[in-house]
Amino acid sequence: MQIRSLLLASAAGLVAVSGARAADAVVIAEPEPVEYVRVCDTYGSGWFYIPGTETCLSISGYVWYQVGANGYENDFQQVGTNPVTGDPIIRDLSNDTPGYVGKRTGDGWIKSTRARVNIESRSETEWGTLRGMVRFQADWGGVTRSNSTALAGSPFSDGPVSIDQGWLALGGFFAGYSESAWAASFRGGATNFGSHSWGGMYYGYAQRHQMSYTFFGGNGFFATLSLEDDALAGDGYVPDVVAKVGVNQGWGSVWARFGYENDITGLPDSAPGIDHQSGWGASLAAQFNVPNSPGSSLRILGYYADSDTRFSSGSALDVAPEWSILASYNHQFSETLGVSVAGQYFNNLYLPGTDISTDVNAWGAEISAVWMPVTNFEVRPEIHYDKVDDLDGTVSGFLRFTRYF
Template identity: 30%
Template sequence: MKLVKSLLLGSAAGIAAVAGAQAADLPSRKAAPVEYVRVCSAYGAGFFYIPGTDTCLRVGGRVRAEYTVGTRYGSGQDAYGTRSRGRLNVDARTATAYGTLRTFFRYELTVSSGFYGGTTNGNQGVIAPGTGRNTGATTASNLDLAFVQFGPITAGRAQSFFDFYANDFGFSTLRTADSRLNLLAYTATFGSGFSATISLEDRNTGTGVRENGAFGRFTGTGLVLGGQDFPDVVASLRVDQGWGSAQLSGALTQRKVLSTFNAAGVLTQGSADEYGFAIQGGVKINLPMLAAGDHLFLQAAYADGALGYLGWGGQIGPGRLASATTANQLLIGDIGVSVLGNTKSSTGWSIVAGLRHFWTPQLRSELYGSYSEIKLGYLAPAGFYAPGAAIRPLDPKEFIVAGNLIWSPVSGLDIGVEVLYTRTELASRVLAVNNAGNRIVGVGIKNDDAWAGRLRIQRDF
């Protein structure tokens, strides 16, 4: 029996050896290598290597649903509105011998109705009651950002290097500098969080109403904008450290005024270059002693001939002006009237404050506001003032304050409500406007209070 078992096992081993030898002589086909997507941890969460390259990519975005209701001067100015927005972010980065090469773009599509028809100040849109109730729906597309960063160079459409508190809090915007525009900038870093930037910026491409826009008229004397010979020059000095951040920035802008004549054909203004400027200082203070993630913004700015750097890109206050009228365009101009060759620029200043506090890791509140004053230096045209009103520059003063409560039940999801209050005071009584944005003859107002409320549901990914 043992002999039979040994013979059987020996035969099986021999057959296996012969079969293995024959198989080794046959041609074989290897499977093509599979290239898996690899996680890239060099630039934070969400990045992965583009297969076959050393470039890290992150694709993200946002979907926002928003609903608002508000009251403006006169019952005809009350309205509601809705808004839906979709955003796509694409961020690609590559490590090079010269530093990180980064390309980034953000594209948005927005559908708005009602109260949102009167929003100003660009992408985020401040609810500015009084621009006329728009009951129709509008669809807008916006290339919000598109830039290349290579070492110290930033080129393309990016956040202005003048900006500091760029409406970081809340559902609405304040009177503050916040613009994405075409620029070319160089940033030098000095260590310990210090950096300095010099930037050439095209304000004509900004997200807000450009501040070098229309110019007014006064007793037949006109100011005609003749363009610019160079873009605005912006410089900033910034520090980012564990306690927070601080920045000091300044801007210089040119305005070319062409020769104009009055109705009698007499020369009232020769060609000349006018210059405006703005300065701004801000600080962001982290407050971990209150709660993780808490911080406070404080900022102040002054502008002479460049009111857009204060956020004055739209109408003067709620309940007064039609957004498309010559009168409205006059009031947002930076350079005032010219009388016998003397040009006077508009000046203004603003202060901004904002606080974010986490009640729990999922529940937070934001309280923010701004106060600003501007001196226009010139008068509104005939037919603008209320009957019996003193004819003087309007020189508006504006106060905005808002607060919200936001719940984030899961990461990336915000559900919040907000209340916004705005008060504007003018130096003289002007005609009110109706819900179509037309001035009402005989009805004059000098100050106005406006309220707005919002509900927002937003998912970032």
């Protein structure tokens, strides 16, 4: 009897202990489901949804390495006389050809490296596509003068990262810092930029703060009106204005532009002894695609300016001509190789910041090629030549290797 009571007591104790341990047991929560990144195919390849949102994001960019050279022998020369002070106008001709990063005075190979990252977001709203874009960029390369002033950053130090562009858009509304609508309007397609090369010859490239609206109609028609920052030149409350209309279709494109510059001197109204005046420029251009040869096309661009306004083609002397014409042809020999040639004539260059003609003419030419032996890897050589009346001809060029992503 005593043994039976002992067994029952022991069993009761074990049950009590087991209950106490069960009450103190650690409960491991079930893992929450993970929302993996979803592909966003609304805008083509390379887009994905930001987790938890209906916003699509794209990350793209490139890295290039470039070796360039130039045959500039003019360096500093007088190109005119200041109509206000009578002082000679001296221009550093070694720095005037656009597009050739790291081109500086001095004999030898000029190396440069660039890294660029674009981050763009898009989402659909009842007012159209909502967009935002930020571009980060860093450049290495260049040489220094004897006074140790860096011209393009020391080639032996890290390249400073900066935000090259930042803008937002909703439907046809666009605002931010990007290429001027004169050079590249919002969603302008083939109507943007100059020749087929990376340098583009001369077409008035500039980046500006701006606010614009683009109307997109049927059959590829569009019209843009852009109000652009003039850095408080002249009347600081009056912006520069660009208007552009064009058509993009399968056969090619045609477009016209008009630009009004509040003050061509680039100085505020308060600047003493300056004859402040406005200026304007206009352009008519077309691109004709070659039938049965995808990627091949002929571009012809004509420019007129009433003064040294930025709304012009520009030129090798960094001043506007009264008129200019640019012709460029690109032939796509295969999916991986294209070659282009271009020429441009400049008639009657203006004195800087005035409407005074110099009767000086100029012309330029270029040849370029793009070879992509594998996807997203590009080899691009370009050679550019400039000739201004009474000045020596100048040659510059580069060989560039680019990896896109």
